[in-house]
Amino acid sequence: MTKRCDIIINGAGMVGGVTALLLAEQGFAVTLIESQQQTKYSGKDSRQLRVSAISKHNLELFERLGLTEHWQTSRMGYYDQMSVWDNHSTGEIKFNSGGSGVLGAMIENNQIIAAAQQLANAHNNIDVLYETSIADFEDVERKVCVDLDSTSKEKLNTHLLIGADGARSQIRNYLGIEIQQKPYKQHGLVCYLKVENAPAKIALQAFNSGGPVGLLPMNDGLFSMVWSLPEDQVEHWLNAEENYFINGLKVHINRDFGGIELCSERQAFPLHKTYAKAFYQGRVALVGDAAHTIHPLAGQGVNLGFADAECLVDKLNSVSLKNNDELANALKKYQRVRMAEVHKTAETMHALHHLFSNEAAPVKMLRAFGMNRLNQINPIKQWLLRQAGS
Ligand SMILES: Cc1cc2nc3c(=O)[nH]c(=O)nc-3n(C[C@H](O)[C@H](O)[C@H](O)COP(=O)(O)OP(=O)(O)OC[C@H]3O[C@@H](n4cnc5c(N)ncnc54)[C@H](O)[C@@H]3O)c2cc1C
Numbered sequence: 001m002t003k004r005c006d007i008i009i010n011g012a013g014m015v016g017g018v019t020a021l022l023l024a025e026q027g028f029a030v031t032l033i034e035s036q037q038q039t040k041y042s043g044k045d046s047r048q049l050r051v052s053a054i055s056k057h058n059l060e061l062f063e064r065l066g067l068t069e070h071w072q073t074s075r076m077g078y079y080d081q082m083s084v085w086d087n088h089s090t091g092e093i094k095f096n097s098g099g100s101g102v103l104g105a106m107i108e109n110n111q112i113i114a115a116a117q118q119l120a121n122a123h124n125n126i127d128v129l130y131e132t133s134i135a136d137f138e139d140v141e142r143k144v145c146v147d148l149d150s151t152s153k154e155k156l157n158t159h160l161l162i163g164a165d166g167a168r169s170q171i172r173n174y175l176g177i178e179i180q181q182k183p184y185k186q187h188g189l190v191c192y193l194k195v196e197n198a199p200a201k202i203a204l205q206a207f208n209s210g211g212p213v214g215l216l217p218m219n220d221g222l223f224s225m226v227w228s229l230p231e232d233q234v235e236h237w238l239n240a241e242e243n244y245f246i247n248g249l250k251v252h253i254n255r256d257f258g259g260i261e262l263c264s265e266r267q268a269f270p271l272h273k274t275y276a277k278a279f280y281q282g283r284v285a286l287v288g289d290a291a292h293t294i295h296p297l298a299g300q301g302v303n304l305g306f307a308d309a310e311c312l313v314d315k316l317n318s319v320s321l322k323n324n325d326e327l328a329n330a331l332k333k334y335q336r337v338r339m340a341e342v343h344k345t346a347e348t349m350h351a352l353h354h355l356f357s358n359e360a361a362p363v364k365m366l367r368a369f370g371m372n373r374l375n376q377i378n379p380i381k382q383w384l385l386r387q388a389g390s
Contacts, residue, residue, distance in 0.1 A: 006158065017112075018065070018309050023316075031128075035131065038128075041115070049190050051109065054302075075219065076105050076106060083202050146158060146161065161284045162286070166290060177286070183272050185231045189229055193262060195260050198223060208252050210228075210229060280332075280334065283327065300349070
């Protein structure tokens with residue numbers, strides 16, 4: 001007997017894994033396809049450089065889905081405050097949780113992926129196929145016929161295919177969905193640092209004309225750093241001798257936090273703002289980086305991806321997947337809601353990026369005035385926090 005397969009998800013990264021768990025929770029039979037081996041995570045391995053700031057809302061989502069049962073909490077960093085300053089003026093804003101617990105947590109990406117994959121493996125409604133990819137697919141009538149490119153050359157029929165396969169999405173490219181892309185001409189240089197006197201539970205961000213430096217608290221005095229650098233400076237700072245690197249960094253942080261020690265290798269990732277021009281086509285939908293990428297300056301990228309997953313599942317819940325019109329309506333609503341939200345967030349990041357890159361004296365003055373004024377207006381700060389925490 002052929003196994004039921006309501007929905008296929010291509011890509012078992014952070015967003016694909018969480019999408020599978022959310023769909024399975026609603027009773028959908030899901031096949032999750034991942035081209036790589038299963039991700040294993042152990043608190044004894046050396047720390048992975050890719051780390052994400054996860055919002056309070058998504059920490060609660062992880063708890064509900066059971067991911068936290070697999071956490072190595074000793075490797076995570078919770079923060080209950082944020083402090084943002086402008087290095088070229090006196091502007092500064094501070095946010096705190098106002099007594100309502102944490103604002104978010106720093107988690108290694110592999111920790112999230114491994115936990116989601118472990119839960120997916122054990123779930124009755126999910127079949128996970130590792131080291132497998134899709135060779136071909138065709139959207140016909142009321143189903144999508146998928147040919148797997150594995151030794152078995154298996155064929156699967158499904159009602160919906162979801163592309164959660166990252167910024168270079170195979171599914172999006174295969175469908176010919178165009179993207180609108182704006183390279184920031186910046187790279188995010190990441191590494192771990194020990195920062196002697198930095199406050200333990202505060203996410204810190206220093207804005208510079210070349211790009212912000214984010215210092216994000218892990219545990220044991222360790223910070224995950226993301227330094228957004230102009231393209232032509234990346235190699236210089238990646239290869240700089242350690243003392244020279246730390247001194248340069250101190251200038252770009254411009255706060256006296258005592259001694260700083262480099263605790264890992266350095267790596268850099270190119271930064272782009274990308275939108276897929278459609279978030280669905282026929283019986284295929286896109287989520288996460290397959291649909292959009294944004295500047296990491298507010299740590300929102302994967303949080304937007306989880307919100308895509310929640311929205312898509314919500315819209316699919318009340319429809320019959322076999323019914324072309326019902327499915328098309330659900331996907332249209334998904335696209336409308338998520339495109340608007342993603343554009344709002346991405347354009348805000350884009351505007352901030354430009355505002356802080358501008359060194360003209362009047363802009364610097366306005367920036368200082370605006371930040372300091374904003375710092376005194378609680379309702380606006382609360383609104384900004386809600387945007388960051390959702
Ligand atoms: C420097 C930097 C810092 C960042 N910091 C933050 C942060 O603090 N907070 C935040 O919210 N976001 C942050 N982001 C963004 C975040 O990293 C991404 O949004 C997130 O990784 C996207 O997850 P995803 O699951 O959509 O895609 P991916 O992580 O790219 O996962 C895609 C998955 O699909 C699989 N796959 C790919 N192709 C195929 C195929 N053909 N067939 C089958 N499987 C396939 C891959 O193996 C992978 O498992 C940051 C980004 C950068 C560059």
